[in-house]
Amino acid sequence: MFCLVDCNSFYASCEQVFRPDLRNKPVVVLSNNDCFIVARSAQAKAMGIGDLQTVFDIKSWLQQQNVAIFSSNYPLYGDLSARVMETLNLFSSRVEIYSIDEMFLYLEDINNQSMNDYGHKIKTTLYKHTAMPVGVGIAPTKTLAKLANRAAKSIPKCEGVCVLDTPKKWDWMKKRTPVNKVWGISSRFSARLADVNIYTALELANADPKFIRRYFNVCVERIIAELNGHACLSLEEIPAVKKQIYCSRSFASKTTRLQTILDAVSLYVARACEKLRAQQSLSASLQILLYAATYENNYYNSHRVIQLPYPSDDTRLISGIARTAVQHLFKPGIAYMKAGVGLLNLSDKKHQQLDMFHPGQSAKTDQLMMVMDKINKIHGKNTIYVAAEGVHKKWAMRQAWRSPSYTTQWHELPEIQC
Amino acid sequence: MKTYRLPLFIHSVPAGFPSPADDYLDRSLDLNTYLIKHPAASYLARAKGDSMEGCGIFDGDLLIVDRSLEAQHGQIIIAALDGQLTCKILDKSKQCLLSANKNYAPIRIGEFSDLIIEGVVIHSVRHHVIP
Numbered sequence: 001m002f003c004l005v006d007c008n009s010f011y012a013s014c015e016q017v018f019r020p021d022l023r024n025k026p027v028v029v030l031s032n033n034d035c036f037i038v039a040r041s042a043q044a045k046a047m048g049i050g051d052l053q054t055v056f057d058i059k060s061w062l063q064q065q066n067v068a069i070f071s072s073n074y075p076l077y078g079d080l081s082a083r084v085m086e087t088l089n090l091f092s093s094r095v096e097i098y099s100i101d102e103m104f105l106y107l108e109d110i111n112n113q114s115m116n117d118y119g120h121k122i123k124t125t126l127y128k129h130t131a132m133p134v135g136v137g138i139a140p141t142k143t144l145a146k147l148a149n150r151a152a153k154s155i156p157k158c159e160g161v162c163v164l165d166t167p168k169k170w171d172w173m174k175k176r177t178p179v180n181k182v183w184g185i186s187s188r189f190s191a192r193l194a195d196v197n198i199y200t201a202l203e204l205a206n207a208d209p210k211f212i213r214r215y216f217n218v219c220v221e222r223i224i225a226e227l228n229g230h231a232c233l234s235l236e237e238i239p240a241v242k243k244q245i246y247c248s249r250s251f252a253s254k255t256t257r258l259q260t261i262l263d264a265v266s267l268y269v270a271r272a273c274e275k276l277r278a279q280q281s282l283s284a285s286l287q288i289l290l291y292a293a294t295y296e297n298n299y300y301n302s303h304r305v306i307q308l309p310y311p312s313d314d315t316r317l318i319s320g321i322a323r324t325a326v327q328h329l330f331k332p333g334i335a336y337m338k339a340g341v342g343l344l345n346l347s348d349k350k351h352q353q354l355d356m357f358h359p360g361q362s363a364k365t366d367q368l369m370m371v372m373d374k375i376n377k378i379h380g381k382n383t384i385y386v387a388a389e390g391v392h393k394k395w396a397m398r399q400a401w402r403s404p405s406y407t408t409q410w411h412e413l414p415e416i417q418c
Numbered sequence: 419m420k421t422y423r424l425p426l427f428i429h430s431v432p433a434g435f436p437s438p439a440d441d442y443l444d445r446s447l448d449l450n451t452y453l454i455k456h457p458a459a460s461y462l463a464r465a466k467g468d469s470m471e472g473c474g475i476f477d478g479d480l481l482i483v484d485r486s487l488e489a490q491h492g493q494i495i496i497a498a499l500d501g502q503l504t505c506k507i508l509d510k511s512k513q514c515l516l517s518a519n520k521n522y523a524p525i526r527i528g529e530f531s532d533l534i535i536e537g538v539v540i541h542s543v544r545h546h547v548i549p
Contacts, residue, residue: 020534021501086458129459129486131536407461416496417504418467418475 002145003105008133010101011039017131026067057253071399096235119161139164143226146183174202248340273315282311287342288325459486472518480543487538494539
């Protein structure tokens with residue numbers, strides 16, 4: 001059985017470990033340079049605060065509502081993540097670190113009757129040892145374990161643990177899961193699945209695999225097998241190679257500031273490039289999208305596709321080109337609602353068509369990007385990043401609300417009242 | 419976090435018989451492994467205040483806290499008392515948190531709506547020369 005342990009609102013929970021006064025309270029964590037909200041505690045989510053909202057617009061409202069605001073503190077998050085991972089070794093000798101806050105465990109020698117108890121033991125032990133709240137999903141495949149985790153977190157009766165060990169149980173959950181929430185199904189794919197009347201995970205699971213393979217690809221066919229309890233993904237594999245990668249978000253409120261849009265676009269490029277490298281692809285074209293507020297008089301949408309000089313996965317190159325494109329597209333005086341980037345024309349990195357007149361991306365860049373991803377995977381998103389993501393001066397990164405590095409700095413240890 | 423120390427062979431062996439003492443080679447002593455049994459669940463903290471002086475815990479001392487242990491009667495614990503981290507002695511029979519200083523009254527558990535035991539203080543470190 002596969003077991004997915006997923007920390008609840010990880011960065012926000014980290015900020016609550018040494019601040020018992022903030023537990024069960026609204027907490028938000030900001031991205032580098034305090035631009036965007038990147039993590040929200042359950043209470044903050046319940047207040048309607050969105051992912052990647054710009055903090056600039058709602059700062060005074062947050063303070064008025066007594067929401068605790070923190071700049072990101074990656075040394076703290078990295079240390080607490082390592083403690084969670086180490087504690088999980090008590091429960092299985094086979095642990096896959098999927099990201100800073102998600103780990104897959106392979107559970108052997110535990111009979112199905114006691115799986116639920118075992119899941120609760122994992123959850124309570126993690127909370128006792130590390131003060132980290134988690135959701136635990138257990139199922140015969142990784143895709144179903146993801147679904148089980150979703151159930152564990154969204155159904156109060158589960159109390160954070162869900163075992164989907166029989167077809168009856170996983171069908172119940174699949175019926176209640178929109179297809180775009182299935183692991184490996186992007187929003188683009190789900191739009192195409194809607195064309196063939198597939199809206200839920202159950203409808204996907206019951207689709208004809210041969211038809212799906214013909215109209216989509218072998219990865220989606222594999223997801224169908226996984227949804228029906230046949231394990232195709234072993235520990236450590238990555239699913240679904242995408243043909244395009246998009247990252248776009250609405251701003252919390254419309255903005256006329258070029259700098260905000262530049263920072264946002266750089267952040268989206270960084271996230272899209274991370275996904276690009278994770279699936280070992282290169283992109284040959286970049287699309288930039290800017291959306292103006294629709295109800296404005298001077299309604300204005302614009303987008304541009306730019307051919308990259310050579311197929312690349314280099315955040316620095318793509319981010320630079322994206323910023324230039326934004327500067328061209330941006331019109332002063334227009335209120336923008338949303339920005340997005342798309343990486344198009346993707347190719348497999350291993351089977352590259354080489355250009356006779358251009359050597360392509362250098363091996364040095366490959367190494368740098370690999371190191372960057374590795375660091376970010378282990379120590380958390382944006383531990384290192386391209387300066388264009390929103391650092392006006394490298395030496396003066398804005399971190400107005402940074403918590404102490406409780407576990408990694410002698411002079412910042414938590415203080416205990418005696 | 420992990421440090422590895424390589425043992426130094428004290429006897430050089432160009433040829434011939436090795437020193438019989440090499441079989442009894444000691445590793446260098448590591449305070450981390452001596453003091454901390456559950457590294458993933460243990461934290462360092464700084465004591466503030468004088469209420470635990472009777473236990474030898476003074477202002478500015480270093481506390482080593484193990485979250486994984488079940489707090490026993492009479493142990494020095496860290497509790498979150500109405501959201502504030504506090505160091506006290508756990509008196510299970512009287513359901514009290516005790517200070518080790520007669521100027522501080524016992525705190526009845528239950529008087530406070532919100533008390534969570536965060537961990538057990540397994541060691542405290544006094545600096546006799548300011549580091």
